[in-house]
Every structure is written in C-alpha cells, then in structure tokens.
Amino acid sequence: MKITNVRTRVFEWKGHTVPAQPHFCSNAMDELWDKSDSMGTFRFHGWTVVEIGTDNGIVGLGNVALAPRIAKAIIDQYLAPLVIGQDPFDYEYLWQRMYRSTHAWGRKGIGMAAISGVDIALWDIMGKAVNKPVFKLLGGRTKEKIPCYASKLYRTDLNSMQEEAQSYLDQGFQAMKMRFGYGPKDGPAGMRENLNSVAAVREVIGDDIDLMLECYMGWNLEYAKRMLPRLERFQPRWLEEPVLADDIDGYAELNRLTSIPISGGEHEFTSYGFRQLLEKRAVSVIQYDTNRVGGITAAHKINAIAESFSVPVIPHAGQMHNYHLTMSTLASPMSEFFPVHDVEIGNELFYYLFEGDPEPVNGFIDLDDNTPGLGLKLNERYFDQFNITE
Ligand SMILES: O=C(O)C(=O)C[C@@H](O)CO
Numbered sequence: 001m002k003i004t005n006v007r008t009r010v011f012e013w014k015g016h017t018v019p020a021q022p023h024f025c026s027n028a029m030d031e032l033w034d035k036s037d038s039m040g041t042f043r044f045h046g047w048t049v050v051e052i053g054t055d056n057g058i059v060g061l062g063n064v065a066l067a068p069r070i071a072k073a074i075i076d077q078y079l080a081p082l083v084i085g086q087d088p089f090d091y092e093y094l095w096q097r098m099y100r101s102t103h104a105w106g107r108k109g110i111g112m113a114a115i116s117g118v119d120i121a122l123w124d125i126m127g128k129a130v131n132k133p134v135f136k137l138l139g140g141r142t143k144e145k146i147p148c149y150a151s152k153l154y155r156t157d158l159n160s161m162q163e164e165a166q167s168y169l170d171q172g173f174q175a176m177k178m179r180f181g182y183g184p185k186d187g188p189a190g191m192r193e194n195l196n197s198v199a200a201v202r203e204v205i206g207d208d209i210d211l212m213l214e215c216y217m218g219w220n221l222e223y224a225k226r227m228l229p230r231l232e233r234f235q236p237r238w239l240e241e242p243v244l245a246d247d248i249d250g251y252a253e254l255n256r257l258t259s260i261p262i263s264g265g266e267h268e269f270t271s272y273g274f275r276q277l278l279e280k281r282a283v284s285v286i287q288y289d290t291n292r293v294g295g296i297t298a299a300h301k302i303n304a305i306a307e308s309f310s311v312p313v314i315p316h317a318g319q320m321h322n323y324h325l326t327m328s329t330l331a332s333p334m335s336e337f338f339p340v341h342d343v344e345i346g347n348e349l350f351y352y353l354f355e356g357d358p359e360p361v362n363g364f365i366d367l368d369d370n371t372p373g374l375g376l377k378l379n380e381r382y383f384d385q386f387n388i389t390e
C-alpha cells in the first residue's frame, strides 16, 4: 500500500460562541501587565483536519488542534512530500523522517503538533487496512471500559459551579476537574477566591469523588508554594500545570513539597521530553495529548516509559486519538472528557467537527472492538458554521 495524497483543511468556527468571562481560568498571560484580553490566547476555535489517501482507497483521518493555519502550512510544505509514495505501515520510519527533517525548527510546539496530525492519520489507515480498531494494534483491550472525569467547571459564580458539579454527579461521573480563576496578581483576596471555589465544589461532591485542580500555567513557583499547603485539606487528585511548561525544576520542587500530586505534560513533546519529566520526578501524572506530543507513535513510547516509572498517564482532552492509547495500556487508568456544549473555549469543538467519539455512560466510555481505525468521521452537519480553508 502506498500513500497517494495528503489533504489538509483548516476549520475555523464562525458560529455562536459563549464569551469567556474575566477570571474564567488562570493562564500564562496573567503575569503580564496588560490584561486587556488575557483570555485571548485561551481560545481554540480552529482545527486542522488531515486526510491521507492511499492507492487502495483507504483514507486516514488525523487532526491538529493548535495554531491550525501554521499546522496546515507545515504539513503541506514539509511533511506531505515526505510521506507521499511511502507505505503507511512504515510508521516509525516515517515518524523519524518527519522528525529529523524538521529538527532544526520542529521538535516541540507546532512542528511536533503537525507531525502528530499526520501520524494519527497513518494509524487510522493501518487500522482500516487490517480491519481492526487502532487500540488492537497497540496492545489491545486492557479494560472492560474506561473511567473518565468530567472536565469543565471554569470559574464562574460559585452557585453556578456547584450546579455544574451536581450535574456531573447526576450523570454518574466519579471524578471532575475544576479551574482556578485567580493567580499571583490577585493577591490574598484572589487566594481566598481560589480556596472558596474549591470548598464550594467539595461541599457538593463530598469526599468520595475525585477532584482535579487546573492552573493552566497561570501561577508561578512562589504562589504555588503558598497555595499548596492551603489546598491539602481538600485532598485533590492532582494540581495541574501550576507553572510554565518549561519550568521542569519548578514542577519537581512542587512535586516534592506536598502530598498533592503535581500533573503536567499537555505542553510537552516526544519521548525525550517525557523522559526528562519522569527522571526529575517533576510530575506524578502525565498528560500528553496525542495530537500534540508526536502522534500515536510517540504516545505509545511514552506509555511504556511512564509504566516503568509507575507514573499514570491520563491524557489531555479525551477524544479518540487519546482513548485508543488509554484502552491499550495499564499505564493509563483514566481519560479526560470534555462535556458537549455550546462552543466556548473551544475544547468542545471536536464534537462539531467529528462524529464517532463514544458518549460516557455513568462516567465510563467504551470503544468498539469491531470499528476499524480510530472510528471517527467528519461531521458535515456543522460545516456551514465554519470557515473552511483548503
Ligand atoms: O483540559 C485541560 O487540561 C486543559 O488544560 C484544557 C484547557 O482548555 C484548559 O482548561
């Protein structure tokens, strides 16, 4: 089998969007003096869709969720010529070809996200070619079904957060993730706001539901050190990305400091990046996203390394490209799940673009043993709500 063509399209949402309120979620822009639109970098309203065709008529579907126009340009200009004419089953060779030929400027960030989109499409082709779901090519079924945690609970008024938390309980979720709205610039009053929001959610869900806490890199080391002891009484399952992704020593210091596990990795790349995080004991939970980290080829390697460190992998975002990896390894006990709703931050855009993702039932999702490939199709119902660039 040979790859004959690579098609990339950018889908940019132009439909109705729920505006994000100030303090919706702390993020890396918060430390800057100009906070006029600190949520501006925190919207993900575009996606790159990658379709790779083969000479036997199979089309593999991949996707990239970051900087979609740049990802498209990288794939069109640099990556497509490297895979056209090649056998998709030579996926390791093709990965190395893409990685090494873009090494001077790729490696981390959008270069690797673009490689991920191509790699995911190659795995979709391989699954379809042998008539098996991708997880059966990675190790097969290691779980009857996958527990997942509901991931939203952005900072709004506390009553609304409590109602939202209750709705996840009603749907049967045993775990959920909430976002902090305040960081170092907001001083002691912001600290109190942060603690009040965790207390409000805990009040509704009690102590027997796992609660994850997200900072999205909106804190700094000093602030995190002051917050961690104050958070211990809430027994969170983890504290996520308290500092910038590059501050690996900061993660390691925080991870040593308290009993609260520190998580990260959704902004880290390749097996090299994760080996560093693990060797430094910087994170106690790994959260790569397959459509950034280097695709299924890289994520599969990271699962094996994480297993040897006994550090669980709970990928960022859920979604099919991650679910197949979670299903196929005991290193990954759980998935994230973004509830389906109106387009807001953009995490939910996946459901407007693709169909086939499993719906959680009582807090679990399952994958079908008989659906070949990733099991995703483009969802054409909403195409008129996007600007589509070929
Ligand atoms: O789900 C996460 O872990 C994220 O970081 C998503 C992002 O949108 C922040 O909420």
Ligand SMILES: [Mg+2]
Residues within 6 Å of the ligand: 214, 216, 240, 241, 266, 316
């Ligand atoms: Mg996160």
